[in-house]
Amino acid sequence: MKRMILMIILALLLAGSAGAEKPLRVVCTLTDLAWLAEQVGGQDAEVVALCPGEYDPHFLPAKPSFARRLGKADLLCYSGLELEVGWLPVLMDKARNRKLHPGGLGELDCSQALERVLDIPTGGISRAQGDVHPEGNPHYLLNPHNGVLVMRLMAERMAVLRPKAADGFRDRAEVAVVDLQKRIKAWEKRSASLRGQPVVQYHQQWEYLADWLGLKILGDVEHRPGIAPSPRHVSKLATQARKANVELLLAAPWNHLDAAGKAAGRMSARLVVLPPAVGALSGVSGYGEMFDRIIEDLLLGKGGNDG
Ligand SMILES: [Zn+2]
Secondary structure (H helix, E strand, C coil), rough: CHHHHHHHHHHHHHHHHHHCCCCCEEEEHHHHHHHHHHHHHHHHEEEEEEEEEEECHHHCCHHHHHHHHHCCCCEEEECCCCCCCCCCCHHHHCCCCCHHCCCCCCCEEEECCCCCCCCCCCCCCCCCHHHCCCCECHHHHHCCCHHHHHHHHHHHHHHHHHHEEEEHHHHHHHHHHHHHHHHHHHHHHHHHHHCCCEEEEEECCCCCHHHHCEEEEEEECCCCCCCCHHHHHHHHHHHHHHHHHEEEEEECCCCCCHHHHHHHCCCCCCCCCCCCCCCCCCCCCCHHHHHHHHHHHHHHHHHHHHC
């Protein structure tokens, strides 16, 4: 009898320790990645984002608190394509976390999920000349099909890091994928009238969105990132834009909106400030809400010009 009770206690202890496996600590550089990781991770992951949604992810100040978060992480998910090159390596040096060693299981370059990278430079590119996309355009999460690919990639990596929770990661990812794909169909239908529309963008932020929705990007106001555009460049672009009947100039909340507004005026176009990230504008609290807002604002901007 005593032996039986001991065995039952032992079995309960074992079951308890298996169930109490600690959640995976996931640090994402971006709010979009964090949203996707949360869908996949569920109760088996604790997810945080480093760059707040309202900050330009090219130029995030590297705060010591970010390094502390990285120091405790089991998994780092980042955009890659050099989006975070200005601040992530500095933080990683300070974090000294062996689990996140480059090329190891604890670091996940989410751009590896992509089937296609846009704007890959064809030569003569240098950071000194202000090119911030030397490996191609890193703003790929603005095509929701890429969100699908990234969730699946995350699920596979989380499954390797926490084998006991592998089914949970994969199942949750597929549920989220089905939901996102349903919404993608609805967005595509809702935005059908935007197909073929010529637009101008401030920064090369919207290439993947344009590629998805069929917008035609005529040019960029920003000549060098972070620096107000030259009058000569804007003047040339404005002439082209007027000729092509461009109605919309797309910008992010952190762009030079004064310069963007003036450029839009010269093009007789409407400046549309869209959320390029989860949390970039108030009310944009999820990846789906971001596309809801982007499409509504594009349609509104276009309608406003027609009327
Ligand atoms: Zn960029």
